Amino acid sequence: MRKTHRPLTTLALALSLFTAALEVTVVSTAMPTVVGELGGIQSYAWVFTAYLLASTITVPIYGKLSDLYGRKPVLLFGIGLFCLGSIASGLAMSMNALIAFRIFQGVGAGAIQPVALTIIGDLYTMEERGRVQGAFSAVWGVAGLVGPVTGGLIVKYLSWHWIFFINVPVAVLTFGLLIAFFHEEVQHKPQQLDYAGAALLCAGVVALLIGVQGIGMNLWALPVAAVLLAAFVAVEKRAAAPVIPMTIFKYPAIAVSSIAGALFSAAMFGATTYVPLYVQAVLGSTPTVAGGMITPMIVAWPLAALLAGKVMLRTGFRPLIVGGLGLTVLGATAMAFLLKQGASLLALQVALGVFGVGLGFASTSLLIAVQTSVGWELRGVATASNMFFRTIGGVLGVGLMGGVMVSQLMKDPSIPLSATNALLGPERGHAIPPEVLETLSGALTTGLTINFWLICAFTLAAFISGLFFPRVQRTAGPPVSTSSAAAPH
Structure with missing residues (x-):
C-alpha cells in the first residue's frame, strides 16, 4: 500500500475547490452578457439553479458512496463529470442547451466540495483541521479576486463560452495529482445505496424548486414536494444504508448547522x-464592474475563515x-438600503x-463543529449532509428570487421579455423605445429590490x-495515517 503524500494531496484538493469557486464568480459576472446574446431572461435563474439543483441532489449520495467505497474513486468520478460538463456548457448555442449542460456539470460538482x-x-487532527479548513477558505478568496476580473476580460476580449473552458486545465491537473499522490485503504462494506430514498429525494427537491419559483402558477408543486419529502424521511428511517441517516440529526450541532x-x-x-x-442592468455598469461588486464578499469570507480557524480552539464554536x-x-x-440609483458603489462593496x-466566521465554525460531532464512519455523510442543506438553501433561494423578478417583469404586458434581453446585450438598451425602457427598468428594479430584502430576511432567520x-466539546482526535485516507484497520 503506497503512502499518501499529504502536502500534494492537499494541493490537489485545494485546486478542486478552486475550480468550483471560480465557476461561481466567473459565471455570475458573465451571465447578464450570456442572456443578452442567447436571450431567455425568464430562464436567468435556471442557469444557476439547474447547476445547484444537480449538485444539491447528488451531494448526500456522493457522501454516502464515499463512506462505502472510499473517497478517491468518488472524487475522481465527480471531477471527470464536472470537466465534461464544463466543455459541453462552453459549446452551448441556446439557453435551453446551456441549462441542460449545467445540470450535467452540477452532477459532477456535487462530489467535489463534500x-x-x-x-x-x-x-488532519482537530488542531490542524481548523487551520487547514481556514486555509482552504482562502481558495475562495483567490477565486473571488481572479473570477470577476477574469470573467470580465473573457467577455470583453474573447467570448462568454470561454468562462466554462477555463475549468478544464485545472480539473485535469487535479485529476492527475489525486491519482498519483492520494492512496487509501478501504474496507468495502456489504451495503447498497438506498436507491428508493435517492429517487424520492431527487423528486421532492425538484418539486419544491418548481413550487417556490412558480409564484402562483405552480404552487401545486409545494404539497407534492411535502408528500415526496415525507416519504423520503420514512424510507430513510427503515433503509439499511440510507442516503441521509436521520439519526445524525439527533446531534443538535448537526441539526442547527443544517x-x-x-x-x-x-x-x-x-x-x-x-x-x-442589478449593477449591470439597472445601474448601467460594465460586466467587470458588476462582477467586481461581489469580490469583497468572496475575499472577506476566507480571511475571516482563516482567523476563525486560529481562534476556534480558544473561543469555541458558538461565539x-x-x-x-x-x-x-x-x-x-x-x-438592501444601498442598492438604489445614486448610491455609492464603494459603500455597497463595504457592506x-x-x-x-460574517459568512467566514459562521460557515467554517459550523462545518468543523459537524465534523467534530461524529466519527470517521459517519464523517463523510455528515459533511455531505451539511453541504446538502447549504446548497439546497442556495437552490431554493435563487429560485424564489428568480420567480419574484420574472413575475414583476410579466405584470405589465407592454414589456416584452425580448426588451430585457436587449437591455443586457451589446447595445445596452439603445434599441429599446424610451417609454418601454423606463417601464422595464422600473419593473426590474422593483423585482430585484424585493430580492435584496429577502436576502435580509434569510440572514435574520439564520441568526x-x-x-x-449547543456547546460542542472541542476534542482533538488523532489524524488518519498518511498511508490511508480511510479509518485505520
Whole structure:
C-alpha cells in the first residue's frame, strides 16, 4: 500500500475547490452578457439553479458512496463529470442547451466540495483541521479576486463560452495529482445505496424548486414536494444504508448547522446571482464592474475563515457562529438600503465585505463543529449532509428570487421579455423605445429590490437559528495515517 503524500494531496484538493469557486464568480459576472446574446431572461435563474439543483441532489449520495467505497474513486468520478460538463456548457448555442449542460456539470460538482472537505477531515487532527479548513477558505478568496476580473476580460476580449473552458486545465491537473499522490485503504462494506430514498429525494427537491419559483402558477408543486419529502424521511428511517441517516440529526450541532447553513446560503447565492445583474442592468455598469461588486464578499469570507480557524480552539464554536451570523444580518441590511440609483458603489462593496466576514466566521465554525460531532464512519455523510442543506438553501433561494423578478417583469404586458434581453446585450438598451425602457427598468428594479430584502430576511432567520447552537466539546482526535485516507484497520 503506497503512502499518501499529504502536502500534494492537499494541493490537489485545494485546486478542486478552486475550480468550483471560480465557476461561481466567473459565471455570475458573465451571465447578464450570456442572456443578452442567447436571450431567455425568464430562464436567468435556471442557469444557476439547474447547476445547484444537480449538485444539491447528488451531494448526500456522493457522501454516502464515499463512506462505502472510499473517497478517491468518488472524487475522481465527480471531477471527470464536472470537466465534461464544463466543455459541453462552453459549446452551448441556446439557453435551453446551456441549462441542460449545467445540470450535467452540477452532477459532477456535487462530489467535489463534500468529498474534498471530508478527506481533509480524515487527514488532519482537530488542531490542524481548523487551520487547514481556514486555509482552504482562502481558495475562495483567490477565486473571488481572479473570477470577476477574469470573467470580465473573457467577455470583453474573447467570448462568454470561454468562462466554462477555463475549468478544464485545472480539473485535469487535479485529476492527475489525486491519482498519483492520494492512496487509501478501504474496507468495502456489504451495503447498497438506498436507491428508493435517492429517487424520492431527487423528486421532492425538484418539486419544491418548481413550487417556490412558480409564484402562483405552480404552487401545486409545494404539497407534492411535502408528500415526496415525507416519504423520503420514512424510507430513510427503515433503509439499511440510507442516503441521509436521520439519526445524525439527533446531534443538535448537526441539526442547527443544517438549518443555519440553508438560510445563509440562500442569502449568499442570492447576492452573488442578483447583485451583478442589478449593477449591470439597472445601474448601467460594465460586466467587470458588476462582477467586481461581489469580490469583497468572496475575499472577506476566507480571511475571516482563516482567523476563525486560529481562534476556534480558544473561543469555541458558538461565539463565532452567533457573531458571524449577526454580521451577515448587518451587511445584508446595509446592502438592501444601498442598492438604489445614486448610491455609492464603494459603500455597497463595504457592506458586502461585512457580509463576507460574517459568512467566514459562521460557515467554517459550523462545518468543523459537524465534523467534530461524529466519527470517521459517519464523517463523510455528515459533511455531505451539511453541504446538502447549504446548497439546497442556495437552490431554493435563487429560485424564489428568480420567480419574484420574472413575475414583476410579466405584470405589465407592454414589456416584452425580448426588451430585457436587449437591455443586457451589446447595445445596452439603445434599441429599446424610451417609454418601454423606463417601464422595464422600473419593473426590474422593483423585482430585484424585493430580492435584496429577502436576502435580509434569510440572514435574520439564520441568526435566530444560530442562537440555538449547543456547546460542542472541542476534542482533538488523532489524524488518519498518511498511508490511508480511510479509518485505520
